[in-house]
Amino acid sequence: MNDARSTENRIKEVALELFATKGFAGTGIREIAQGAKLTTASLYHYVRNKDELLFKMLEETIGGLLSGGLSIIRTVSRPEEQLACLVQFHVQVHAFKKRESAVLDVELRRLKTSAREQVFRLADSYEDIWRTVIEEGVASGIFNDVDPRDARLALINMCTGVNIWYSSTGKITPQEYGLRFTKLAFAMLNARRAGRPCRVETLELPDPSWITALALDPPPVMG
């Protein structure tokens, strides 16, 4: 942990805070430098330009979602349990990493074409996980009376929305919201096994702290 490393982290932290509160276009390179206690000239020693700063930030955020999702479907096998984990995970990421998620959702479109396409590819891979899980659940009769695409879009956006209204000063934890939204998801999907509604409490789910760890500190994408 030399000086360069902590300076880099300071820059990333300041840029994240500013992009989240003032938006990418509304944030000046001067502000970032000032917040990181640097001149703009020094800042450019670490960063090629403002676009690259945003790109790396978004790549890391969506990369974390993707690697977490991949870990889940590798670890958990049944569709209803995979979906429960995906909802828990997505909700927790959008609550715990409020700033990162907000920047991803809002500022992705500000990237220039080639960078945007790179991030889109990762986002598509992440959505593919949801697609597969939901389609397999429908195919095996666990999820019922829904169009898989509609369900996927509705569920992802409902869970992403947590980012907007979640407050860390409230009394309800991200884990608790994850549980509640899993129940809402099961109701929406008419989740059933052996003719009876799936109850989250009776599923064989991994230790809840495992998902929280995934949300807070995702493994590398190629792990």
Place this chain on the structure above:
Amino acid sequence: MNDARSTENRIKEVALELFATKGFAGTGIREIAQGAKLTTASLYHYVRNKDELLFKMLEETIGGLLSGGLSIIRTVSRPEEQLACLVQFHVQVHAFKKRESAVLDVELRRLKTSAREQVFRLADSYEDIWRTVIEEGVASGIFNDVDPRDARLALINMCTGVNIWYSSTGKITPQEYGLRFTKLAFAMLNARRAGRPCRVETLELPDPSWITALALDPPPVMG
């Protein structure tokens, strides 16, 4: 429709398009003027400043949602039918008025405090409509096994999300998505009457074109 009126409309249209594609902070006053075939000096004859342009845009959009929602609860009486209309309406607005809705969702936070609070008040009134309908449905046993606040937040964000993925070049109409999402909402809320699940087809709903008219051309807020 004199020249002044059409110039005003041109400015609003150009600003809407630019704010939707490049964001508020990413749009220059020069671009707006150029798009409206004016010099910047002429533009300032119509607009006090850039902030005011955004404020009026957002106020109109949220005002349309609010007045539409009020029309619905005035016209329709049962909670399950009110909710069906709210979902239909919200989905249609976010599909038909894609640019307006996107600017509302993304750029609201760019307003300065006092203007933002004004818009927030309208948004809160709109959310209150959803709150009341869901709470009444739960209280009268039509909606079951859900926390009203969770359900409201999940539903609104799920319907708002239509704005992100809806494409007017697809084959599925906003009305059709509204219907599908109403069914998802009923499933999520365990909507029941006389012990049996509510089916959208058997509800006594207003003419579908009435809701589309509300979405496309909302009545004045004080109407």
Place this chain on the structure above:
DNA sequence: GTCTATATTTGGATAGAC
């Protein structure tokens, strides 16, 4: 790795003529 100094462009906004 950090600085001073600066190049260059673009930003929002206005004065005042017509």
Place this chain on the structure above:
DNA sequence: GTCTATCCAAATATAGAC
């Protein structure tokens, strides 16, 4: 109602010394 001309602050980014 529209223009020319302009002010001034802020933007991104770089050159070159230390």
